[in-house]
Amino acid sequence: MGGIDKGLALLDGRPLVGHVIERLAPQVATLLISANRHPERYAAFGHPVVGDRIDGFAGPLAGLEAGLAACTTPYLACTPCDSPFLPTDLVARLARCLAAGQADIAVARTSEQLHPVFCLCRRELLPDLQAFIHAGGRRMESWFLRLQWVACPFDDVPEAFTNINTPDELRAHGTAEPPR
Numbered sequence: 001m002g003g004i005d006k007g008l009a010l011l012d013g014r015p016l017v018g019h020v021i022e023r024l025a026p027q028v029a030t031l032l033i034s035a036n037r038h039p040e041r042y043a044a045f046g047h048p049v050v051g052d053r054i055d056g057f058a059g060p061l062a063g064l065e066a067g068l069a070a071c072t073t074p075y076l077a078c079t080p081c082d083s084p085f086l087p088t089d090l091v092a093r094l095a096r097c098l099a100a101g102q103a104d105i106a107v108a109r110t111s112e113q114l115h116p117v118f119c120l121c122r123r124e125l126l127p128d129l130q131a132f133i134h135a136g137g138r139r140m141e142s143w144f145l146r147l148q149w150v151a152c153p154f155d156d157v158p159e160a161f162t163n164i165n166t167p168d169e170l171r172a173h174g175t176a177e178p179p180r
Contacts, residue, residue, distance in 0.1 A: 007081035019084030101150030
């Protein structure tokens, strides 16, 4: 996105993160926002904001680590801020797959494509994730493949996992504006 804060980029007049919150909030008891830039702007959405606790750029894993550290429930659902069309039953479906597979983490899948940042994981994975990151691990998939995990099919809604990474993609999905 050319250095702009993706979550604050506007789609149809609303920040991408607002679209995600609208779909995710009804699915969870508590919602946390992982943000390292503009925490005050994210706090305006009415949910706690957590920043990375890991030095250096560890990508989505650092956000997951911060979320797990702040999590007060046995499970944490994770989604990216750039996927405004996520399923309105994402968490319920991931929870069913997690339970059926007796797994530690359930990861969304469409066809043969895994969507690692759309996941539901047990809070007790925090020490393992911290050790993985401190050993230099940075890829979400590399971390969870070492665990008891299950792929959860969402073949009926592949468009729900569309992520928006460029201004052109933003324009292609609606009325787009850069963040203010």
